[in-house]
Amino acid sequence: xxxxxxxxxxxxxxxxxxxxxxxxxxxxxxxxxxxxxxxxxxxxxxxxxxxxxxxxxxxxxxxxxxxxxxxxxxxxxxxxxxxxxxxxxxxxxxxxxxxxxxxxxxxxxxxxxxxxxxxxxxxxxxxxxxxxxxxxxxxxxxxxxxxxxxxxxxxxxxxxxxxxxxxxxxxxxxxxxxxxxxxxxxxxxxxxxx
Amino acid sequence: xxxxxxxxxxxxxxxxxxxxxxxxxxxxxxxxxxxxxxxxxxxxxxxxxxxxxxxxxxxxxxxxxxxxxxxxxxxxxxxxxxxxxxxxxxxxxxxxxxxxxxxxxxxxxxxxxxxxxxxxxxxxxxxxxxxxxxxxxxxxxxxxxxxxxxxxxxxxxxxxxxxxxxxxxxxxxxxxxxxxxxxxxxxxxxxxxx
Amino acid sequence: xxxxxxxxxxxxxxxxxxxxxxxxxxxxxxxxxxxxxxxxxxxxxxxxxxxxxxxxxxxxxxxxxxxxxxxxxxxxxxxxxxxxxxxxxxxxxxxxxxxxxxxxxxxxxxxxxxxxxxxxxxxxxxxxxxxxxxxxxxxxxxxxxxxxxxxxxxxxxxxxxxxxxxxxxxxxxxxxxxxxxxxxxxxxxxxxxx
Amino acid sequence: xxxxxxxxxxxxxxxxxxxxxxxxxxxxxxxxxxxxxxxxxxxxxxxxxxxxxxxxxxxxxxxxxxxxxxxxxxxxxxxxxxxxxxxxxxxxxxxxxxxxxxxxxxxxxxxxxxxxxxxxxxxxxxxxxxxxxxxxxxxxxxxxxxxxxxxxxxxxxxxxxxxxxxxxxxxxxxxxxxxxxxxxxxxxxxxxxx
DNA sequence: GATGAATGAGACTTCATTCAT
DNA sequence: AATGAATGAAGTCTCATTCAT
Numbered sequence: 001x002x003x004x005x006x007x008x009x010x011x012x013x014x015x016x017x018x019x020x021x022x023x024x025x026x027x028x029x030x031x032x033x034x035x036x037x038x039x040x041x042x043x044x045x046x047x048x049x050x051x052x053x054x055x056x057x058x059x060x061x062x063x064x065x066x067x068x069x070x071x072x073x074x075x076x077x078x079x080x081x082x083x084x085x086x087x088x089x090x091x092x093x094x095x096x097x098x099x100x101x102x103x104x105x106x107x108x109x110x111x112x113x114x115x116x117x118x119x120x121x122x123x124x125x126x127x128x129x130x131x132x133x134x135x136x137x138x139x140x141x142x143x144x145x146x147x148x149x150x151x152x153x154x155x156x157x158x159x160x161x162x163x164x165x166x167x168x169x170x171x172x173x174x175x176x177x178x179x180x181x182x183x184x185x186x187x188x189x190x191x192x193x194x
Numbered sequence: 195x196x197x198x199x200x201x202x203x204x205x206x207x208x209x210x211x212x213x214x215x216x217x218x219x220x221x222x223x224x225x226x227x228x229x230x231x232x233x234x235x236x237x238x239x240x241x242x243x244x245x246x247x248x249x250x251x252x253x254x255x256x257x258x259x260x261x262x263x264x265x266x267x268x269x270x271x272x273x274x275x276x277x278x279x280x281x282x283x284x285x286x287x288x289x290x291x292x293x294x295x296x297x298x299x300x301x302x303x304x305x306x307x308x309x310x311x312x313x314x315x316x317x318x319x320x321x322x323x324x325x326x327x328x329x330x331x332x333x334x335x336x337x338x339x340x341x342x343x344x345x346x347x348x349x350x351x352x353x354x355x356x357x358x359x360x361x362x363x364x365x366x367x368x369x370x371x372x373x374x375x376x377x378x379x380x381x382x383x384x385x386x387x388x
Numbered sequence: 389x390x391x392x393x394x395x396x397x398x399x400x401x402x403x404x405x406x407x408x409x410x411x412x413x414x415x416x417x418x419x420x421x422x423x424x425x426x427x428x429x430x431x432x433x434x435x436x437x438x439x440x441x442x443x444x445x446x447x448x449x450x451x452x453x454x455x456x457x458x459x460x461x462x463x464x465x466x467x468x469x470x471x472x473x474x475x476x477x478x479x480x481x482x483x484x485x486x487x488x489x490x491x492x493x494x495x496x497x498x499x500x501x502x503x504x505x506x507x508x509x510x511x512x513x514x515x516x517x518x519x520x521x522x523x524x525x526x527x528x529x530x531x532x533x534x535x536x537x538x539x540x541x542x543x544x545x546x547x548x549x550x551x552x553x554x555x556x557x558x559x560x561x562x563x564x565x566x567x568x569x570x571x572x573x574x575x576x577x578x579x580x581x582x
Numbered sequence: 583x584x585x586x587x588x589x590x591x592x593x594x595x596x597x598x599x600x601x602x603x604x605x606x607x608x609x610x611x612x613x614x615x616x617x618x619x620x621x622x623x624x625x626x627x628x629x630x631x632x633x634x635x636x637x638x639x640x641x642x643x644x645x646x647x648x649x650x651x652x653x654x655x656x657x658x659x660x661x662x663x664x665x666x667x668x669x670x671x672x673x674x675x676x677x678x679x680x681x682x683x684x685x686x687x688x689x690x691x692x693x694x695x696x697x698x699x700x701x702x703x704x705x706x707x708x709x710x711x712x713x714x715x716x717x718x719x720x721x722x723x724x725x726x727x728x729x730x731x732x733x734x735x736x737x738x739x740x741x742x743x744x745x746x747x748x749x750x751x752x753x754x755x756x757x758x759x760x761x762x763x764x765x766x767x768x769x770x771x772x773x774x775x776x
Numbered sequence: 777g778a779t780g781a782a783t784g785a786g787a788c789t790t791c792a793t794t795c796a797t
Numbered sequence: 798a799a800t801g802a803a804t805g806a807a808g809t810c811t812c813a814t815t816c817a818t
Contacts, residue, residue, distance in 0.1 A: 008781090026220065029808065040783045045810065121364060135386070144386045149377040152358065156381050159357020160350040167349050170315055183343040187350050191385030192329070192338045202798095224792060225801095234800040236794075245792065396802090414608065417787065428804045433789065509752060523774070532774045537765040543749050544742040544769050551741020552734065558703055571731040575738050579773030580717070580726045590777095612813060613780095622779040624815075633813065783815075794804075 009047050012037045016054045021100035063123045080138030085185045096177040106166045203241050206231045210248045215294035250313050257317045274332030279379045290371040300360045397435050400425045404442045409488035451511045468526030473573045479549050484565040494554045591629050594619045598636045603682035645705045662720030667767050678759040688748045
């Protein structure tokens with residue numbers, strides 16, 4: 001893809017992100033996205049095979065960037081605990097600073113067929129894997145329980161953070177999301193026992 | 195609502211549950227639901243104002259039943275820890291035994307506008323509240339940390355369980371969901387620390 | 389199909405016949421046919437799976453009627469020669485009196501994919517077969533040449549009449565089509581030799 | 583038109599012939615023709631006003647060549663009968679050896695509006711006229727009936743041959759077309775009488 | 777002259793909802 | 798109350814044609 005082609009591709013992706021976030025996938029007509037991108041309706045189809053492809057591509061791009069950011073930051077950490085805190089911090093901070101993306105991933109991303117969800121699952125997989133590796137590292141460092149079920153725990157951790165973000169969005173973002181990092185990480189590390 | 199009316203109302207709700215679970219909300223034409231319920235298309239509109247109302251009513255009914263079940267079981271418990279285990283057990287068991295409902299709540303329920311999600315939020319709220327009360331009870335019993343952020347923790351707990359269920363569904367239900375109760379509750383109670 | 393359903397089905401067929409004849413298949417929007425039939429656009433799709441189905445059904449209906457008429461009239465004939473004259477007479481007369489159908493069969497019918505043409509071929513086949521049987525009968529009656537290649541001759545006869553009708557249409561119907569029966573049949577029977 | 587211009591013009595005509603023959607006129611996008619010709623989409627419009635013009639020009643070119651061939655061959659004949667045989671022979675042989683052109687003239691050529699068909703009629707006219715002159719010559723030579731309706735007969739002859747070619751194409755070209763010359767000419771000369 | 781990215785009008789088809797019976 | 802035929806708005810996608818480079 002030439003640089004110029006890439007430009008228009010990105011233009012449409014960014015426009016779609018805004019429109020999806022505001023109206024939801026199903027209520028985002030292709031014509032609305034085209035208008036937001038400042039291109040003709042037909043132009044969309046020069047870059048995407050069909051409407052669904054816009055959503056899939058958008059997620060792959062954006063989640064790919066996120067995962068890269070996770071990786072970059074974790075590499076700098078010196079302990080599994082610190083890495084976990086970093087993951088949670090990035091998770092909350094990035095979505096707090098990128099509300100449009102948050103809406104799409106938390107709300108609209110779910111508005112899709114099981115097939116599409118599987119596609120999405122593929123894009124999220126590297127992140128889940130990253131959490132898993134972090135857990136294994138912690139077990140090896142003996143800071144996490146030796147009997148930890150990593151396959152289960154990675155889901156529990158991802159799901160817990162995911163719900164906090166969704167709840168924050170649905171509430172209308174009336175409080176700080178990043179302020180929840182401390183409590184969240186404590187819950188992961190300490191559990192709720194006295 | 196007369197008893198007879200209630201009957202047909204339930205008939206449609208049950209049909210919708212099956213159809214939504216199989217095809218998803220957006221791909222479930224009203225005519226398909228009508229056929230599954232054995233009534234005419236127009237009859238649907240004698241009981242529901244619009245298609246969205248079927249989904250909302252369905253969730254209110256079904257989640258209402260679930261919450262009642264939670265309440266009934268928790269009342270019998272003697273400690274907050276036992277209550278938490280019970281909640282997780284019912285959560286996993288009920289959805290494992292009611293796959294159609296699981297599909298609707300985990301997959302299709304998300305396929306909706308922000309407005310609808312708020313509606314859904316209302317139906318889920320009593321369950322979240324129930325978890326909150328359980329946490330307060332635990333703090334009072336001094337089995338849970340005194341500094342627990344109950345508002346946050348209830349989300350973390352719900353979200354964690356929610357993700358486990360969704361993941362189980364998307365995986366194709368290849369393993370036992372109820373077998374995850376032990377690990378899940380341990381995570382809640384102990385955290386992941388060594 | 390109930391009588392009432394059949395009525396609307398026929399209504400659409402007749403409307404389509406007129407619209408196809410005037411504008412040609414590709415320029416006949418479904419909405420135009422619906423308007424001509426006095427029904428809503430969507431109603432068309434209660435009776436036909438897609439636009440192409442209207443054309444196919446129309447041809448099956450109309451050509452079916454024609455073939456029935458051919459059969460009925462030929463049964464009354466006493467010789468193969470008389471039967472051939474009858475075929476030509478009906479062919480020209482029916483299309484002369486049914487200009488819309490003539491346009492569709494001669495002009496629009498050809499405006500179609502090879503696949504569709506094969507479909508159409510199936511509808512025309514019984515007519516070609518009828519001509520073949522007539523030729524065989526003539527050979528048996530010894531009024532037609534014993535060495536006649538019936539497979540080839542049936543095509544030559546059909547094609548010759550077909551071209552006369554098309555030419556008459558394209559000319560703008562400036563002369564009588566039925567007046568060509570005599571010359572046509574003579575050609576078939578006598579050839580052009582002196 | 584300069585020699586260079588003519589070259590590209592021909593390039594496009596040849597490409598269109600192949601594409602039309604394979605996909606049919608309506609399914610042959612301009613971009614497909616451009617690709618087959620190895621030129622840009624826009625270049626097409628430097629040589630042809632619109633898509634329809636490509637088809638018309640193509641037919642004028644190709645049918646013009648055919649008619650020239652007919653003329654050249656007929657001039658060498660010594661009798662009207664021989665000339666008729668020659669016409670039929672060329673008609674069948676040329677199309678048998680030029681399947682792409684056959685598809686376009688027999689199938690796609692019909693896939694057009696009445697206006698276009700009139701245009702096509704103009705291109706075919708010289709051929710029909712040629713047949714007419716041949717018939718007149720035969721009548722003058724007293725080898726054809728004196729009472730022959732030449733206007734009608736030229737259509738019958740053209741239509742008969744035309745149908746044989748179309749039928750051969752639709753059948754999938756499973757037999758030799760040129761092998762039908764003998765039977766066809768016999769039919770024209772002898773008719774079907776015993 | 778040549779390019780090919782961009783345009784945008786236009787058409788088919790679906791399906792939630794209505795209403796006469 | 799129940800029916801289900803009919804409605805018609807709305808949306809995705811195609812593709813002939815244009816025009817800046």
